[in-house]
Amino acid sequence: MSLDETIAALGRRARAATRALATRDTAAKNAGLTAIASELRARGSAILEANAADVARARDKGTKDALVDRLALNPARLEAIAKSVEAIRDLPDPVGVVVEEHVRPDGLRIRRVRVPLGVIAMIYEARPNVTVEAAALTLKAGDAVVLRGGSDAARSNAALAAAVRAGLAKAGLPEDAVSTLDDPSREMMQALLRADGSIDLAIPRGGEALIRFVTEHARVPVVQHYKGVCHLFVDAGADAALAAKLAVNAKLSRPGVCNALECLLVDAASAATLLPPIAEALLAGGCELRGDERTCALVPQAKPAREDDWGREYLDTILAVRTVDGLEGALAHIARFGSGHTEAICTRDEAHAERFRREVDAACVVVNASTRFHDGGELGLGAEIGIATSRLHWRGPMGLESLTTMKWVVDGAGQVRP
């Protein structure tokens, strides 16, 4: 079989699984999720053994500690994964929710109803927890998923996927709702990405290189999770203590995540009073500052920023700092250098807040709070499969609803069109 034929066959089995799932109710899907959690626990030692082999191989290859840490499982982490499946089970079922409804004068009842999205390809790096979370979220949404995880986690993923499929089978659900690509080659991934008609959506999750590769090679729709170059604009007359608190939390509470702050913008009109205390708080927290000329004049500890510091995602305890000319200057900087992820303003001026909410083009706009709130759990989605920075279909944290589409349902009593 050619690669394309292999993918087409996989896609047909996955599509058939979605048809079978469409006949099952919420309780049946929930029973499947309970069974998956049980299987993960029952097969704990086999899963940890497979994972230990992956970890040993990664260490032999000289993989960085941070990446090995993402790959490694232990009993506590495996239990957390099983619990996450149960948490997804306990979320409301998005399928069947009536989004809008009206009855026409002629009695025709028009509804728009949430339905499963279809067959989803999940492409990710060596993070075994994603294998299970993606399977659980897609199952709850009534979708089928084809998992293509990083090859460094191949044994772990195979063991986890086997547990998931065993759980599905025990609950009388179609095993092909969750399948894996056994061939880890780039060629097979490319075949998956061009399988228009078989795959309804590809979700890449990982570094920028992976996402660019997927976007480049995809003929199927892709929801992108590009980088988070998040800004905080401190407006003229803002509360310096509040601004410092927001900047420190956004930058330093977890510098390596996509909703962390990467660039602070301060209105030049108030920079002389605002910048020194904010900078002091950041420096006290161990943050390196890279400032434009006006910033460096006010904050001697700041290093001079270069042009490529604007729009840069450090994912580290480094922050770019720039003085701008008013709200206009901040909006222009963000329009040019922002990544459409999270943008925040600290202000006492409600008119400025409203312009910022309206004119900034990003998945999430934050007023007087930390950029770190842009997260599925924090925004009330319960669980997320990633954060979309693309504009189409979905924006922001991708929870269950993002894994559905809708259909129009028209109920009549014999109406025809004149």
Next chain:
Amino acid sequence: MSLDETIAALGRRARAATRALATRDTAAKNAGLTAIASELRARGSAILEANAADVARARDKGTKDALVDRLALNPARLEAIAKSVEAIRDLPDPVGVVVEEHVRPDGLRIRRVRVPLGVIAMIYEARPNVTVEAAALTLKAGDAVVLRGGSDAARSNAALAAAVRAGLAKAGLPEDAVSTLDDPSREMMQALLRADGSIDLAIPRGGEALIRFVTEHARVPVVQHYKGVCHLFVDAGADAALAAKLAVNAKLSRPGVCNALECLLVDAASAATLLPPIAEALLAGGCELRGDERTCALVPQAKPAREDDWGREYLDTILAVRTVDGLEGALAHIARFGSGHTEAICTRDEAHAERFRREVDAACVVVNASTRFHDGGELGLGAEIGIATSRLHWRGPMGLESLTTMKWVVDGAGQVRP
């Protein structure tokens, strides 16, 4: 400039226009639509002259009458186009609508708000009305649009786009919210379709060949409008008169449109009583029937169907007719041959209706009414830019809401993440 540079420059001007539009309110956009309608009327004779030149050229080339008719404008048609702009003006503004909202215990207010989608590429055939309707819908949604119409309508489109841009300018709105591709070559269209980052969405509207070309060459997201292979399943025990009425309306009221019926499925259990009267009504309306063996045995006037009659879009007074084994048989036929556009059931059995609503995977599912209701106007959207059969982002008639995306807006009073 290379083609890609030309498109990038066009994209930057369009993006700048969306930023300018984001600062304007509903009244300003509505004033723009009023000015566009006025300009269309004021420039009526110039527009009709340009159109007459296109029509003459099309006739010289030997273009089919039906296509020339789609291309041709006259004073009444131009007035209808101007009125459609005013009708779009009078629709509610989707931008700023709060889709959901909640306040967390810590006081953080979370909203999901509709915002413009961005820069849209509209690719269509020689239908001048699409030029104006696409411009009006995207403007109302706060988007910018790049129009690439069929080359047979080049002069008409240039005259119409000039009127639209003049209207924008008179209303103080950015002219670059509406632009046209002056170079009608396929190479330029391909450059447009690969302009990832410049174009947020491509909407092809036309025949299947155009849509396949766009999908094949696009690196930007595409919402597809594929063919409508619509089925009506007549359940066992259905009301024969009702089924005949629905079939006749769905097939014969306007055979050339995408929501017209293309295939009738009848439960074999009741075929002997149901098929003859339904067939009689269709034959009396001038419809050719192509049936499977069991159908032909009951309806001698039917011609034998070939395998390629299943899943075929005739867009003509021809109907495929097949007897199937119960609801299961109908669901299996639709899953295999349907195009995901519109699927209908005629039944007295609510359990069957509910299985059909739930298990049929299509943009629109209809119970006991005509498939012809799958239309933006009929479903209450006011105006549509086409009907999407793709699953992602939007399904069914694309009205104003389909031309928006959303953003998360988080309002705080200094909250940070622990």
